[in-house]
Amino acid sequence: MKKSNNIFKKIADKAYKYGFISNINTEIIDKGLNEDVIRLISSKKNEPEWLLEFRLKAYRYWLTLEMPNWAHLNIPPIDYQAISYYADPLKKKKSNENKEIDPELMKTFDKLGIPLEERLALSNTAVDAVMDSVSVKTTFKEELREKGIIFCSMSEAVQEFPDLVQQYLGSVVNYRDNFFAALNSAVFSDGSFVYIPKGVRCPMELSTYFRINAAQTGQFERTLIVADDDSYVSYLEGCTAPMRDENQLHAAIVEIVVCNNAEVKYSTVQNWYPGDAQGRGGIYNFVTKRGECRGTNSKLSWTQVETGSAITWKYPSCVLRGDNSQGEFYSVALTNNFQQADTGTKMIHLGKNCRSTIISKGISAGQSQNSYRGLVRVAKNADNARNYSQCDSLLLGSRCGAHTFPYMDIHNDSAIIEHEATTSKISEEQLFYCNQRGIDTEEAIGLIVNGYAKEVLNKLPMEFAIEAQKLLSVSLEGSVG
Amino acid sequence: MSNEQEYIELFDSNRALIEEPCAELLNRERAKAYTAFKAMGFPSGKEELYRYTDVRPIFAENYGMNLGRLDVPINPREIFSCDVPNLHTHQEYIVNDTYFSKDGAEALPEGVILGSLNEIATKNPALLEPYYNVLAKGGDGVAMFNTTFAQDGLVLYVSKNSCVERTVQLMNVLRSNVDLLTNRRLLIVLEEGAQASMLLCDHAVEKIKSLSVQVVEVFVGRNARFDLCELEETHGENVRLSQLFVKQEAGSSFNHTTITLTNGLTRNSARVSLEGEGAEVNMYGLAITDKKQHVENNTLVDHVVGRCNSNELYKYILDEESKGVFSGKMLIRKDAQQTNSRQTNRNLCLTKCARMYAQPQLEIYADDVKCGHGSTVGQLDENALFYMQQRGIPADEAKHLLMFAFAGEVIDAIKLDALRERLHILVEKRFRGELNRCKGCSLCK
Known part of the structure; x- marks a missing residue:
């Protein structure tokens, strides 16, 4: 008995290891949202006039919208005036106006396992580290620049490559797309900008690490990836936040443009603070992610491992516009305690001979609710479309829920669309087999869940895959009862 | 003016006319449904359940309603007969939304009540009280609309351990000279251990625009068994909005088949609740x-x-x-x-x-x-088509064979032998484009 108590204590202690708060001198603007706040954000970032106009247009449109309620989620009302829309952890040097990085901030990222010193960093990953509303540092920028690859924060890109940004910003996710896209377009702060020129294969993994630190703020970053003809890039995204009793809003936009014969692989390991075992606190993760395969033979692949966030509400999507283009979506979504998730994808077939694959694995434990919602649309002229969808749900415990809401809108007679979903629980036999061989139940469940999610984890880059595997086991700890 | 408002006004100004011929039970539920309908109106196309069939424009059309219960001067038995041979069913008719009184109909087994909803609700309200509108009151605006305007329909009541061996066949016949909105209401109750089967056929006789709103409530008691088969053969101007509510108790069994061969616009909704x-x-x-x-x-x-x-x-x-x-x-x-x-x-x-x-x-x-x-x-599987063509079956024929087999899986689930065989023929005719008119109907010339 005592031993088992110890085990539970250990688990409780290490449940969310990124929950610390860094004491960084952060400049936070007043709470509230109005045109002046938007002007202030824009002026702080020294933005050109067109961008301010873009923000204001989005804001005015947002004012006309109501928060949608169609998702299978129970979202407490959000007071958009009680959020501070800009928090800058970088101190300003008085002398030359250049920003310097607080050593505490460097320590924070070290603690998160994201060293910002290039000599310490993993040799094949360039990192853009974003804390609250500002990109802190981007590593390997110069090495990449030699190949013509642009990898920098969105604010820098606006200053240095305004034409590129203006050409692509909002071209995949219009500010009128949805409630949170409009909000983000109005108040977005930093994020990453990636441009891979024609014929270049990006030599290293590009990665962004998002961290929310300041209290009572929201994070509204914006990522834009453009892969020009015949290029390739693999992009990773990770995120964490401190443990707090309040709920914080994260409403980002990710836009991806894939040109002829190009390929983009976008992987996410989402580990925002999920709230405690009583369902207090945690991040609301309401993100619009969409990529457009504009060119022929282009390919876009989304891989996501979702273990964090109190509420996850996102549908990374592929618009398959170019002929012969391919879209892929691999997802593992794990919810525990009182977490809620309504996630999935959209595959919009517009070009001819496009293929899409959807593999979604949901795992619910505790009293959580986990939904898959996905759309496969085949337009009238999208001949020979092929889609395969598989959505499996695993239930751990009798108080959680697993739901599947697929939509198939087929307007073409040559399409072949398959959808298959199953729901089950971990079989007693498998557990017994593990127990028999000296593997305790907790570990056995971790093992079985990892096996169940393998199909998706295999799609992640190596370092991420190991991290994600650990994450799945940790997130499930304590859910066995 | 929104179109529910038009119906609300229609109801307000004709309330006495609507309620006058109806049983007290129907009127009592009508009052509740009317309040609910005023509050919720018709579901909009933005609602998840009505995403693909927006009913608002349907109700916006100008239809006539037979609120005064004017007699339709026809005898459906003379002008309309089912063309399925050897069916041997108890045949009942609802013309538009009025139950057609049976004369000379054959005797039913003991413990079985079959007849007009309004008539039975008037004569024996205690029998229907625990059932009428119990399931449909949890429904949406369309169900409320139906309860608000429903004046008649059919009741099938099978008491404990009784069995209706011959299938009850209800033929819904639409017959009118003007565009017509009909409101049908069916109530089916099977007590413990009862058994019955029912065949619902929708026929539209003339090429007028019509909208039929139908609500069917089914109670399947403990260890009871009920088979329901719905077959729609109407035409392109007909709109059918049907809602089926089923409550099943422990050990009960319910089989439901819906077949739509020809129609205009159809939305069939079925809500089955397994409570035992x-x-x-x-x-x-x-x-x-x-x-x-x-x-x-x-x-x-x-x-x-x-x-x-x-x-x-x-x-x-x-x-x-x-x-x-x-x-x-x-x-x-x-x-x-x-x-x-x-x-x-x-x-x-x-x-x-x-x-x-x-x-x-x-x-x-x-x-x-x-x-x-x-x-x-x-x-269709290209390999299968190719295989058949190789063996001398023309492409068109091969296609029909495959489609026929595809549909066969559903038709084979029908329990009524004569109907199943007939449907195989009907479906084949349908594929060949021959099914434009119903042979049994003397009005189709």
Whole structure:
């Protein structure tokens, strides 16, 4: 008995290891949202006039919208005036106006396992580290620049490559797309900008690490990836936040443009603070992610491992516009305690001979609710479309829920669309087999869940895959009862 | 002015006329439904359940309603007879929305009541009180509309351990000179251990615009068994909005088949609630469409308690510019453990302009369950077509054979032998485009 108590204590202690708060001198603007706040954000970032106009247009449109309620989620009302829309952890040097990085901030990222010193960093990953509303540092920028690859924060890109940004910003996710896209377009702060020129294969993994630190703020970053003809890039995204009793809003936009014969692989390991075992606190993760395969033979692949966030509400999507283009979506979504998730994808077939694959694995434990919602649309002229969808749900415990809401809108007679979903629980036999061989139940469940999610984890880059595997086991700890 | 407002005004100004011929029970529920209808109105196309079939424009059309219960001067038995040979059913008629009194109808077994809803509710209100509008009152605006304006329909009441061996066949015949809105109401109650089967046929006689709103409430008692088969053969100007509410008790069994061969716009919704352990429901659907036909089957199987089985199979064959919608939800409530549930939806699109919307959904709150669904959209197997052509079967014929086999899976589930055989023939005729007129109908010349 005592031993088992110890085990539970250990688990409780290490449940969310990124929950610390860094004491960084952060400049936070007043709470509230109005045109002046938007002007202030824009002026702080020294933005050109067109961008301010873009923000204001989005804001005015947002004012006309109501928060949608169609998702299978129970979202407490959000007071958009009680959020501070800009928090800058970088101190300003008085002398030359250049920003310097607080050593505490460097320590924070070290603690998160994201060293910002290039000599310490993993040799094949360039990192853009974003804390609250500002990109802190981007590593390997110069090495990449030699190949013509642009990898920098969105604010820098606006200053240095305004034409590129203006050409692509909002071209995949219009500010009128949805409630949170409009909000983000109005108040977005930093994020990453990636441009891979024609014929270049990006030599290293590009990665962004998002961290929310300041209290009572929201994070509204914006990522834009453009892969020009015949290029390739693999992009990773990770995120964490401190443990707090309040709920914080994260409403980002990710836009991806894939040109002829190009390929983009976008992987996410989402580990925002999920709230405690009583369902207090945690991040609301309401993100619009969409990529457009504009060119022929282009390919876009989304891989996501979702273990964090109190509420996850996102549908990374592929618009398959170019002929012969391919879209892929691999997802593992794990919810525990009182977490809620309504996630999935959209595959919009517009070009001819496009293929899409959807593999979604949901795992619910505790009293959580986990939904898959996905759309496969085949337009009238999208001949020979092929889609395969598989959505499996695993239930751990009798108080959680697993739901599947697929939509198939087929307007073409040559399409072949398959959808298959199953729901089950971990079989007693498998557990017994593990127990028999000296593997305790907790570990056995971790093992079985990892096996169940393998199909998706295999799609992640190596370092991420190991991290994600650990994450799945940790997130499930304590859910066995 | 929104179109519900028009109906509200119509009701206000004709309330006495509507209520006058009706039983007190109907009027009492009418008052409740009217209040609810005023509050909720018609569901809009933005609502998830009505995403693909927006009913607002349908109700906005100008239809006549027979609120004064004017007699339709026809005897359906003379002008209309079912053309399915050897069916041997108890034949009942509803002309528009009025039950056609049976004269010379054959005797029913003891303990079975079959007749006009209004008549039985007037004579024996205590019998229907525990059932009428009990399930439909939880429905949406369309169900409320139906209860508000419903004046008559059919009741089938099978008392404890009674069995209706011959199938009850209800023929809904539309007969009017003006565009018509009909409001039908069916109430079917099977007490413990009772058995019955029913065949519902929708026929439209003349090429007028018509909208039939139908609400069917079914109570299947403990260990009772009920088979319901609905067959629609109307025409392109007919709109059918049907809502079926079913409550099943422990050990009961319910089989439901919906077949749409010719129609204009159809939305069939079925809400089955499994409220006793060991209950079983099987639902089958088949739609064969062309031109601008629109067929939606919207199902919800609600597993309230554990140890129940549900099985759904819906198939669509879509030709020309037709549109098919399948939206099915399996809801497994908390503690509904050891549920076995399966849902299958298969669709064939034959042309570029045909559209299919499929939405097979699972909502599961219990962990010890076996649930699965599958949905496919595709074409006929080219290898099979090639194989048959190699063996001297012309391409067209081979195509028909394959489509026939595809539809056969649903038709074979029909329990009524004569109807099943007839349907095989009807479906084949339908594929060959020969099914334009119903032979048995003397009005079709």
